[in-house]
Amino acid sequence: MKHQLFFIFLSLISGPFSSAYAEDSVPDPQVLIDEMSKASRDLNYDGVFLYRLDKQIDTMRIIHKAGPDGPRERLVSLTGHAREVIRDKDQVRCFFPESKAVVVEKSRVGKLISTYLPSPIKSISEFYVFELVGEDRVAGLDAWIINIRPVDKYRYGYQLWIDKKSKLLLKSELKNQLGVTLEQIMFAQLNVLDDIDDDLLKPSVTGEDFVWYQNGKDLIEEKRESNKQWTVTWAPGGFTMSEHLKEPLSSSRMPVEHLVYTDGLAMVSVYVEKLNELPKTTAGPLSFGGVNTYAVYINGYQITAVGEVPKTTVKLMVDSVKSNH
Amino acid sequence: MSEFNNEKISALIDDELEGDNTKTLDALINTPEMKDTWSRYHLIGDCLRGNLPASISSQVSARVSESLRDEPTILAPTKTKTFNLKPIAGFAIAASVAMVAVFSVQRSNETNSVSNAPAIAAVSSVNSVVPQPQSFSFPNAQVLPASVRQSDTPETLANQRLNNYLMNHNEFRSNGGSMNGILPYVRLVTIESQE
Numbered sequence: 394m395k396h397q398l399f400f401i402f403l404s405l406i407s408g409p410f411s412s413a414y415a416e417d418s419v420p421d422p423q424v425l426i427d428e429m430s431k432a433s434r435d436l437n438y439d440g441v442f443l444y445r446l447d448k449q450i451d452t453m454r455i456i457h458k459a460g461p462d463g464p465r466e467r468l469v470s471l472t473g474h475a476r477e478v479i480r481d482k483d484q485v486r487c488f489f490p491e492s493k494a495v496v497v498e499k500s501r502v503g504k505l506i507s508t509y510l511p512s513p514i515k516s517i518s519e520f521y522v523f524e525l526v527g528e529d530r531v532a533g534l535d536a537w538i539i540n541i542r543p544v545d546k547y548r549y550g551y552q553l554w555i556d557k558k559s560k561l562l563l564k565s566e567l568k569n570q571l572g573v574t575l576e577q578i579m580f581a582q583l584n585v586l587d588d589i590d591d592d593l594l595k596p597s598v599t600g601e602d603f604v605w606y607q608n609g610k611d612l613i614e615e616k617r618e619s620n621k622q623w624t625v626t627w628a629p630g631g632f633t634m635s636e637h638l639k640e641p642l643s644s645s646r647m648p649v650e651h652l653v654y655t656d657g658l659a660m661v662s663v664y665v666e667k668l669n670e671l672p673k674t675t676a677g678p679l680s681f682g683g684v685n686t687y688a689v690y691i692n693g694y695q696i697t698a699v700g701e702v703p704k705t706t707v708k709l710m711v712d713s714v715k716s717n718h
Numbered sequence: 719m720s721e722f723n724n725e726k727i728s729a730l731i732d733d734e735l736e737g738d739n740t741k742t743l744d745a746l747i748n749t750p751e752m753k754d755t756w757s758r759y760h761l762i763g764d765c766l767r768g769n770l771p772a773s774i775s776s777q778v779s780a781r782v783s784e785s786l787r788d789e790p791t792i793l794a795p796t797k798t799k800t801f802n803l804k805p806i807a808g809f810a811i812a813a814s815v816a817m818v819a820v821f822s823v824q825r826s827n828e829t830n831s832v833s834n835a836p837a838i839a840a841v842s843s844v845n846s847v848v849p850q851p852q853s854f855s856f857p858n859a860q861v862l863p864a865s866v867r868q869s870d871t872p873e874t875l876a877n878q879r880l881n882n883y884l885m886n887h888n889e890f891r892s893n894g895g896s897m898n899g900i901l902p903y904v905r906l907v908t909i910e911s912q913e
Contacts, residue, residue: 487885498885651886662887666879679880686880697880699887 422523422539425555432560435459439593440532440583441471446576446682458589467594477596488596488603495605517657520544520631529554531563532580541658546570547629547706548659549683559585567683567701576682623650623665623696627713629706631656654700654710661700663710668695678704687711 420428437458444451452471457464468478477488485498522542529536536554543550550572554564564579621637636653650665668690679686687707688697696714698707726742745752 496885660887662883664883664886681884684884686883688880695879697883699883 419525420537422525423518425537425539428560429555429562433562434464436559436561437586437589438561438583439586439589440580442578442580444578456589456593458594465594479594479596488598488600490598493603495600495603497605497607520548520656521658532583534558534563534583536563545629546703548656548702549575569703621650622717623652624715624717625652625654625663625710625713626715628654628710629656659700659702661698661702661707661710663714664697665714666695668693678708680704
């Protein structure tokens with residue numbers, strides 16, 4: 394019924410094109426998003442896209458190769474500093490040529506959202522409205538436009554342009570409650586390929602004279618609940634804890650307790666770290682495009698939430714953190 | 719309202735207003751007509767840049783004020799050397815959408831943006847409803863040693879900690895949810911380091 398209405402709507406707005414579109418089957422938005430996820434993981438592709446944040450626009454190239462061990466990817470900045478990110482099943486390497494540095498992070502490719510999540514995730518559609526809102530052309534390809542609108546003020550919305558043929562994501566916008574775009578990604582060119590030369594996945598710099606920094610080298614997943622001291626007592630409806638880790642991170646030698654929450658689309662990380670001295674900055678809220686962070690210091694601990702959700706959400710989550718002891 | 723004021727608003731938006739803006743800004747907060755003009759000019763600008771959302775409410779300003787009432791007001795914890803926070807913080811409470819833009823204009827003259835960052839974010843407490851200024855900047859310390867060096871100031875360490883959280887979150891992000899892949903790293907690549 395809904396689809397029929399959509400057809401009527403299409404024929405009203407698109408005039409001469411309506412007959413052509415009526416031949417296509419109009420996909421279900423959620424099915425289309427599933428297909429998009431699969432396509433971006435399982436296809437080989439090489440593309441150039443624009444990334445817009447505030448007034449800044451950057452161009453990047455992404456090369457993605459599917460494989461039995463999971464995907465391998467290389468992201469290269471074509472504007473500004475020639476930064477690169479290379480990701481495979483073992484690690485993520487971020488090259489910062491301007492600082493002559495490489496930061497290595499343990500990869501979580503192929504590691505499924507774990508044990509904590511009731512499966513499947515409690516219906517995403519309870520908290521977002523999915524709508525197929527039209528058609529467009531991006532990077533020379535015909536695309537469906539899907540709108541994902543949050544039902545409350547605790548999450549952001551998305552608008553996605555998905556290639557009708559390959560089902561790859563061609564354009565995406567992160568939107569706040571008023572529909573204002575916070576961040577935008579748009580492909581200018583995207584080629585789906587049978588195979589990708591391994592050389593294309595190698596960094597353009599050797600990193601020989603770079604300083605290498607390793608993050609999360611010895612990932613410890615604490616299985617014993619007794620070692621997990623902290624609980625987030627409030628999260629927006631539909632958010633479920635997907636991970637609860639204790640891992641050495643960053644500039645501290647002490648393991649950081651890390652709780653990950655997701656509603657299936659948005660994700661919030663809450664970090665609790667014991668501090669030896671009181672830091673001078675980063676308390677309170679910060680934002681970077683669609684990413685908001687909020688930090689507080691309590692009894693020698695820093696509690697920080699990071700996520701692609703409104704500021705209110707990270708703040709409320711941080712404020713709800715309680716010690717189990 | 720006089721053309722003179724309109725010109726000033728326009729200049730403000732374009733970051734071309736010379737000298738002390740305090741009076742213009744005060745007038746902007748206190749006069750509904752000027753606020754409307756401000757909104758209209760921004761709408762025009764957004765339209766020219768193709769930034770318009772699918773639908774626009776003419777009541778944006780009112781809705782922002784409304785949402786600001788609900789929003790806990792977090793005033794900046796630290797004063798900074800380079801400008802006086804007071805008028806700006808005053809703004810945050812009464813402000814309409816556009817204030818954030820004013821702020822980001824002012825901020826662009828800032829050099830000491832690391833220590834200002836919390837203040838900026840606090841002031842732009844309307845940022846859940848407006849395009850956000852890039853109030854988060856990665857200092858050069860962005861590339862962070864895995865071990866603590868003696869020379870690191872607490873300030874640097876605090877920034878490093880946050881940077882690491884962001885990077886770590888990205889990696890979880892890229893495997894979680896429905897929109898996986900390398901795209902979360904896009905942010906990392908574009909982050910401007912402070913030279």
